[in-house]
Amino acid sequence: MSLNQPDAEFESHLAFRNFLGKAFGIVCMVSTWFSIGALVVLLASVSWQASGWLNWSFITNYDSRHPEQAGVLAGLWGSLWLIFFTTIFTVPVGIGAAVYLEEYTQNGWIKRFIQVNLSNLAGVPSIVYGILGLTVFVRMFGLFGTKERVIELSLFVLTLEIPVPFGTTVLSGALTLSLLILPVVIVASQESLRAVPSSIRHASYALAATRWQTIRHQVLPSALPGMLTGVILAISRAIGETAPLVIIGALTYVAATPGDIESPADLLRNPGSVAEVPFSEFTTLPIQIFNWVKLPNSDFQHVAAASILVLLIFLLVLNGVVIYVRNRFQKNVRW
Amino acid sequence: MLKKLEPMINQTPQVTVRETSEPEVGNGLTPVKIETRQLDFFYGSNQVLFDISMQIRERSVTALIGPSGCGKSTFLRTINRMNDIVEGTSHTGQVFVDDVEIYDPRVDVVALRKRVGMVFQKSIPFPKSIFDNVAYGPRIAGNRNKKSLREIVEHSLKQAALWDEVKDRLHDSAMTLSGGQQQRLCIARALSTGPDVLLMDEPASALDPGSTSKIEDLIFELKEKYTIVIVTHNMQQAARVSDETAFFFEGQVIEFEKTKQLFTNPREKRTEDYVTGRFG
């Protein structure tokens, strides 16, 4: 059949196929704009409510009974440290577990069993992790009685005073949040490891690389950007979590920041105070928001809106940092 | 010959060693480098190699020919134990390289693959620069010397007839190379570790006639020092480059002969049909 001989059946089908393609594109576009629209509405309403309330003293003040004097200092530093330690616990464990499952274990019923459980754990309500955190970290099964003891641990120049059980501290909070997001981080990391073509591994082995060298030089560099995306999403989720932290007993009103670090300058002046952070009491931005929203005085709604804005900016900065790091890694992999 | 293998055996000289009854050298023949004995190979329960016994001689080129799916690549991969990586594979029988049973548990597979290099059927550049691709093997083997790495990269790329095309863009991503260039890059990469056996799975399948003849020249040159086993679907190529040819059919070696003999005066009807293009 030559090109100038029309094929009626083919052409009517072709018109329909082109139509399908266009329709699908429009559906996708609508979905995108729907999400963006929702975000814009949220931002607009929050900004409108917060206007006039979000100023510098809002960032540097502790909470107060008077709406004009209430601020997010404790919640901001609390959230910051919580996320910092959550990340430190989650990334190595999550990526390590994913590498072990994908690169070291053989397919078999044990792996399938772990896999099914991981996916299930990712769907467990966060409040359940709160209960787990309360039992395991805050109270340590009551093994040490109710009276708190302090274990001293010397690390080079630092002496850590570790309370046992941990009680409601940044450490307990971070460990609880780590448990909460680990399944998601592991599953996402596994996905990106699986996306590395196995032919790359084979080529590496054929050049007399050991398994570790293959993982270190071929698999991880290719998979890391995808893994970090999983980590970003999970951590962003964790920042907004309130329920598990309330369960483990996080306070709504705290008159001190963790480690008494109230500004970056404090941190630089006395870096050793970081060692106290994990064992300090804390509150977080979402907990403060939750608390303010409940109050009858309507001015506190504006305070809540202002702190929602702070939380959103906090998230934005954090994501920006991780995306920057991710792009740095991506430079080493040159597809 | 055993001395060469010292690093491979990892100070355990009790490793299974090949024993032979008849003298094998003489009549202009080089010593046996690779030998398989009654080798069967399975993917799961699916047997794809049947009772393969072959002697491949040092400093010679052995061509493996046969229809698609007959087990040539699988056989090639048993020689550097690349099949180990595939889950659910198993074998019976023995494979010797330099008189050592390579499937002996005391043999270090990394040391084996250092000596037995491989070029895959599909070219697989790493997502790194051209330079880093070729330097990868020497680097992971512990070479940290910049000057020596540069020399190895240049030498390997020259051997693989790629140097002139890439010498000004060594730090570009290897993914920017054309298909044929990528294939030559993979040959350079396989040479970079300094193996003494080279397994080549259709190394010229994506190359133009010019590059193909360069690769064939390379094979001639390498034959002086290396033992080469090459899979090819190109009968002329097999006839041109190889000393001996094995005809594989449905997982068996039907005929394994001097190349000239196999092409001009095959013993088996099936061989004749295949090399004359009547089937396959």
Ligand SMILES: Nc1ncnc2c1ncn2[C@@H]1O[C@H](COP(=O)(O)OP(=O)(O)OP(=O)(O)O)[C@@H](O)[C@H]1O
């Ligand atoms: N990873 C694998 N898992 C299961 N079966 C496999 C695998 N690789 C190869 N096979 C099977 O083993 C048989 C031999 O395959 P092999 O790749 O060795 O053939 P070949 O002779 O190299 O073919 P070609 O000339 O097309 O490359 C085929 O039937 C193939 O389907």
Ligand SMILES: [Mg+2]
């Ligand atoms: Mg093949």
